[in-house]
Amino acid sequence: MTKKLLVSNRAREINPSPIRKFLPMAERAESRGIKIFKLNVGDPDIIPPGEFMRAVKAYRQKNLGYAPSTGILRHVEAWQKYYRRLGVRLSRSDLIPTVGCAEAIGFALQAVADVGDEVLVFEPLYANYKSFAVMLGIKLVPVALNIGTGFILNSSKDVEKKISSKTKAIVVINPDNPTGKLWSEAELYMLETLAKKYNLFIIADETYREIRFSGRPQTMLSRKAAAQNVVVVDSISKRFSLPGARIGALASRNAEVMAAVLKFAQARLSVGTLEQYAAIPLLEHGKPYVSRLVKEYKKRQAAAVKGLKKIKGAKFVASQGAFYQTVALPIDNAERFVEFMLADFSYKNQTVMATPMQDFYISKGKGQNEIRIAYVLKVKELAKAMDVLARGLEAYKAACLR
Numbered sequence: 221m222t223k224k225l226l227v228s229n230r231a232r233e234i235n236p237s238p239i240r241k242f243l244p245m246a247e248r249a250e251s252r253g254i255k256i257f258k259l260n261v262g263d264p265d266i267i268p269p270g271e272f273m274r275a276v277k278a279y280r281q282k283n284l285g286y287a288p289s290t291g292i293l294r295h296v297e298a299w300q301k302y303y304r305r306l307g308v309r310l311s312r313s314d315l316i317p318t319v320g321c322a323e324a325i326g327f328a329l330q331a332v333a334d335v336g337d338e339v340l341v342f343e344p345l346y347a348n349y350k351s352f353a354v355m356l357g358i359k360l361v362p363v364a365l366n367i368g369t370g371f372i373l374n375s376s377k378d379v380e381k382k383i384s385s386k387t388k389a390i391v392v393i394n395p396d397n398p399t400g401k402l403w404s405e406a407e408l409y410m411l412e413t414l415a416k417k418y419n420l421f422i423i424a425d426e427t428y429r430e431i432r433f434s435g436r437p438q439t440m441l442s443r444k445a446a447a448q449n450v451v452v453v454d455s456i457s458k459r460f461s462l463p464g465a466r467i468g469a470l471a472s473r474n475a476e477v478m479a480a481v482l483k484f485a486q487a488r489l490s491v492g493t494l495e496q497y498a499a500i501p502l503l504e505h506g507k508p509y510v511s512r513l514v515k516e517y518k519k520r521q522a523a524a525v526k527g528l529k530k531i532k533g534a535k536f537v538a539s540q541g542a543f544y545q546t547v548a549l550p551i552d553n554a555e556r557f558v559e560f561m562l563a564d565f566s567y568k569n570q571t572v573m574a575t576p577m578q579d580f581y582i583s584k585g586k587g588q589n590e591i592r593i594a595y596v597l598k599v600k601e602l603a604k605a606m607d608v609l610a611r612g613l614e615a616y617k618a619a620c621l622r
């Protein structure tokens with residue numbers, strides 16, 4: 221009997237990135253001469269610190285060898301310094317550099333959960349977690365946070381009722397993508413208490429740590445009560461506007477987790493050598509750059525909020541951090557709306573590309589009327605984009621909602 225040539229189930233199950241799947245349509249619009257305000261990808265437009273490129277250019281060695289799987293010593297020391305400024309002392313073995321936060325997410329999930337295990341997430345959710353879950357055979361169990369109640373977790377019971385014998389971890393993204401939510405002390409305490417009570421890991425995704433419009437940057441690593449439960453996944457992609465550098469880290473005080481992560485890291489050999497060197501000055505002295513960056517995002521948030529307030533029927537909670545805004549619109553299907561904006565609409569030869577939010581949910585049927593916008597344009601452009609979005613919405617209602 222001949223066997224069919226078939227790819228794996230997970231290969232068939234995994235979804236394309238909701239953020240990237242409209243790119244072909246955008247290309248077609250651009251080839252028609254339409255200017256697109258691209259608010260879809262969290263790819264910062266801000267120039268990164270000059271030190272990074274200077275360090276790349278100053279690399280003098282003739283070889284570009286593998287770095288150690290544990291990370292280049294000076295690079296790890298730079299992370300340790302960075303964390304010390306946050307009031308956290310990490311030993312060398314508490315942190316392993318990764319290929320962006322994306323790799324750290326995969327490592328963290330693999331370290332704490334087996335095939336068939338469950339991991340609690342709050343939805344809407346940074347959609348990449350869904351892809352990792354499919355790749356690793358892990359089931360994500362959603363706890364709903366709602367735009368109507370400001371995405372606040374009001375009761376630990378909402379989480380508790382989702383915990384089963386298979387639950388291994390809770391993921392918390394702070395500041396959050398896609399909602400722009402900052403987790404309050406009360407909410408974090410709730411999660412910490414649950415993690416202790418039920419022996420769960422907390423995977424804290426702190427990619428956007430400094431990008432918050434009030435209060436001081438925080439890390440779950442400073443929560444001593446749950447020190448063994450916490451696994452932080454981190455990145456320089458956003459705070460230093462360097463997503464292409466692919467530098468992140470995983471940090472935990474749990475020695476067993478770190479021993480496992482080291483073995484995963486050995487399997488993938490190493491993180492880029494050049495980039496690890498070039499990131500050192502930023503981790504050591506990057507604070508002034510980050511302060512300027514946050515000021516810029518704050519201005520953009522204000523511009524976006526001002527524009528959104530003028531959109532009839534738009535509902536949103538002003539983003540408190542990261543550089544995203546979830547917006548509910550009076551529409552039936554956000555994917556259809558985004559397609560309409562790219563294929564059927566333009567105002568003075570301009571349109572807007574946002575991200576439909578259906579794929580940011582695990583529960584079927586949610587997010588139908590929600591889009592996410594990323595503040596990756598300068599204030600003036602963002603203001604124009606909000607105006608074009610408002611006009612696009614009216615055109616969509618007239619053409620598609622009758």
Ligand SMILES: Cc1ncc(COP(=O)(O)O)c(C=O)c1O
Pocket residue numbers: 262319320321322323346393397425427454455456457463467468
């Ligand atoms: C919440 C969150 N985690 C992780 C990542 C991935 O970051 P990196 O570029 O460091 O892989 C992103 C990227 O947008 C993100 O939004």
